[in-house]
Amino acid sequence: MNELEKYIQTYFGVDKDDLTKISSFFYPITLKKGDYFLKKGMYADRLGFVQSGILREFVFVEDREVTKWISTKGYFVVDLSSFVFQQTARWNIQALTDCELYVIDRKDYQKIGQVIPRWTELEKLFIAKCFTVLEDRVLQHLSMTAEERYLQLFNFNRELFNLVPLQYLASMLGMTPETLSRLRKKMVN
Amino acid sequence: MNELEKYIQTYFGVDKDDLTKISSFFYPITLKKGDYFLKKGMYADRLGFVQSGILREFVFVEDREVTKWISTKGYFVVDLSSFVFQQTARWNIQALTDCELYVIDRKDYQKIGQVIPRWTELEKLFIAKCFTVLEDRVLQHLSMTAEERYLQLFNFNRELFNLVPLQYLASMLGMTPETLSRLRKKMVN
DNA sequence: TAAACTTCTTGATTTTTGTCAAGAGCAAGC
């Protein structure tokens, strides 16, 4: 059983037979560092599962890049609004390192519901879970200082700081690279 | 056709027969100013639709109230994580004014799927839409100053500033009441 | 109506965070 199947089993509680059916829709691709999985303005016609490597979701706001999320092994990468509503993508998704992804095309994704009747329900639960994660994130910005947000991420996912250029983490945390640099220094001392 | 039915028709595209079936599950309640629709730590066993009045969703963070959202006419009020996953509620939902709500109990809500086969799909789409709204909100905090966030809300929903104590709007915008007060003064001049 | 609250504003000050500029450290490619 590969990582994708493990993940789907863990989060969706699908049994082995169905797992095989689902994962057979996926196919592997690789991305080189710097490649785009999705560009803002395009249509997200596929969903990716990160087998290895790191990607970041970002957008330009007045010529400045704002990173919304960093995806590592075990994450799905997609622009949900584009994939679900067939609108143009709001986010760029770019490989920060060479990546291996398992990818499913939108038209195949829609077949899953025919294979697994409960799929729409599982999707709903998954998206609801994602919603609560974003709720927490909003709350963090409403109630925490830059320092507290940094500490929270650092304690939750320490290795990220060794894998990802700090400027992107700073942006994801809602602060400048300089501020992050100073917070890190402060914590060491 | 009442407000609830109009809303469901607009956002879910359900036809008239089904609409009547769905809305028959709802029953009206009233809340007095200050009453709680939901308290953190309880289980959200019902979903409300705001017919009139204003409610706010908030939580205490270190003895300080943090307001996540203000719900007015036409909004659903619920703690999604509690309603969907039957966990304890993460948010308090309190009436800021006397309110009229249409409410559906969780066990009745689950019957909608039997009446309308496509319901789970519609739910999924609705939650996905809510997800994108939160995505925007996170982006606002990553890329905008307090002043810009204030202006955005003010331009989007001006009347809110006449209906809701400003301290709650300040909290929802991620700033102190003093800062909001000064921004408002600055804009008038 | 007066007292008691609550809410909002204002001023003074401090803290936090951003901006700008320079340079250090490193890695990739020629």
Next chain:
DNA sequence: GCTTGCTCTTGACAAAAATCAAGAAGTTTA
């Protein structure tokens, strides 16, 4: 090995926002 970028850090300073304290304005309650 040497250049060329890229990333990160640091310092000086500016701007933004928070805190603290006081008081004004408006509402509710007795």
